[in-house]
Amino acid sequence: MKSINLGWTLGVLSKNIGLKSLTLLLTFLVFGIFSCNSKNSKDQEIVILDNIPVLELTPKTIEFPKTYVCEIQAVQFVEIRAKVEGFVDRIYVDEGQFVKKGQILFQLSSLEFTEMVNSANAKLSQAKAEAQAATLEMERLRILVEKDIISPSELQLAKSKKEVAESGIAEAEAMLKNAKTGLSYTTIRAPFDGIVDRFPKKSGALVTSGDLLTNITDINEVFAYFKVTENEYLTYMRAKMEGEELISNPDVTLILSDGEVFEYTGKLETLEADFERGTGSIAFRVRFPNPDQLIKHGASGKIQLSNQLENVFLVPQKSTFEIQDYSYVYILDKDNQVKVRSFKPVQRYGVYYIAEGFEEGDRIIYEGIQQVKDGVFVSPAMVSEKEAYDTLSTSL
Missing domain, CATH: 2.40.50.100 (RNA polymerase II/Efflux pump adaptor protein, barrel-sandwich hybrid domain)
Known part of the structure; x- marks a missing residue:
């Protein structure tokens, strides 16, 4: 293509049509060029993706199980020591x-302790005899004092000897008691x-x-101790003070180490007084009946609680993506334009996230999040809630 000399061309046009007409012509030319560029720019910005699956969120009341590792102890456990x-x-x-x-x-072996008992018995008999002799002597001296044969001081001395003899009885009885106690410890x-x-x-x-001889345990009932975080403890206590039941089912389930659910349910009873320094956790105690004595002291398992959350949303995990520990979804505005929305999952629930902070009627990209990005427009293909949840329910 041959190049055109713009200065020569403008000079020729100015001679033929005049300067005023040339200025008007250039104005229309420039306006037309900018209009075309603006239209092309808008066409490039507006991107519409067809048939993108979209799910409308609705609030739900969710009851889901939460498990905690627990330590199982007998209600009574005693070390038998010599x-x-x-x-x-x-x-x-x-x-x-x-x-x-x-x-x-x-x-x-009890021979030594038997001899100690016999010796204590002999000393007790001796003390009793001495006390009896002291009593007789005192009575004899009393008669003599009454007849003014001896002085009253002699009688007073005899009374003191009698008291000493009686204290000897008390001492001998204590020795005998200790000897019998020692003998009883041999059985x-x-x-x-x-x-x-x-x-x-x-x-x-x-x-x-x-020295340890053995242990003895009563396992007709067992205690299961499980630890919760400080935040969970505070949530539980605030709900309790407000008269609410954080745990929807008061019967607690125990999952044994082999994965089987224990036949009997337990009752949440109490909790420890202090937080554990190393972990910042605190232990709750659950009592379980154990009539078949299947569970032994020191066993392990998991406590399963049924928690209930109200006005929460189930967000499919496949509809989300993560960037630096933050979770995101693509949400549609009223014009079907895609916006990125961050959220904080409350809990995993199978293949869903339990989430708060959404509004009823919010629409999210259900599938194909790799095809969209912030700012694009889509033509939504609405997925019914039943269809979406039934598809994913098999993964729960």
């Missing part, structure tokens, strides 16, 4: 055996109905005071 030194003469029960309250478990009995644990000391072993 109170005196001696040899294990006999073991009357076997490991893992159920025993009744007062049943004999162990017998320690070790069950403090309550329960199951005995392993025996670290076998028959014939020497034990000293404080």
Whole structure:
């Protein structure tokens, strides 16, 4: 194409049509050029995507389970320890055996303590005899004083000897009581109905005071302790003070270590007094009946609570994306223009996020978020709530 000399062309035109006409012609030419450019720019900015699946959000009341790792303990758990030194003469029960309250478990050697009891009995008899002799002597001296044969001071001395002899009886009785108590410690009995644990000391072993002989547990009922965060604790306590039930179902479910749900439900009873320094958590206690004694002391499991949230929205996870720990969705305005919207999930619920902060009727891009971006326009293909949730419900 040949180039055109604009100065030459304008000069020719000015000679033929005049300067005024040329100015008017250039004005229309410039206006036409800018109009074309403006139209092309608008055509480039407006992008309409067809048949983009869109879901309209509606508020819901959600009841969902939340699980916590728990530690299980027997309602009663006692360490059976020797109170005196001696040899294990006999073991009357076997490991893992159920025993009744007062049943004999162990017998320690008792010869030494039997001799101590016999010695204490002898001293008690001696003290009683001395007291009786002192009493007779005092009565004899009383008669002599009454007849003015001896002075009253002699009678007073006899009374003092009698009191000393009587105090000797009290001392001998205390010694006998201690000896009998020591002897009773050689026979070790069950403090309550329960199951005995392993025996670290076998028959014939020497034990000293404080040595562990076994444990005994009552597991007709068990406690399950689970820890919650400080925020969860505050939420629970505020709801309780306002007379609300944060937990919709007062019966608590226990999931055993094999994944099976325990047959019996428990009751939330109480909580610890202080927060744990290292984790900032606090433990709640749940009591479970255990009539079949399936659960043992020290077992593990998970506590499952049914929590209820009102006026929340279910946002499919596939409709969201994350950037630097923030969650986003694409939301449509009234003109069907896409806007990016951030939100903070309250809880995962299967393949959904439970979210707050949306309004009823808000529309989000349900599928194809990779095709859209902030500012584009779409032609929505509305997806019914039932269709969307039924499609995803199999993943719950």
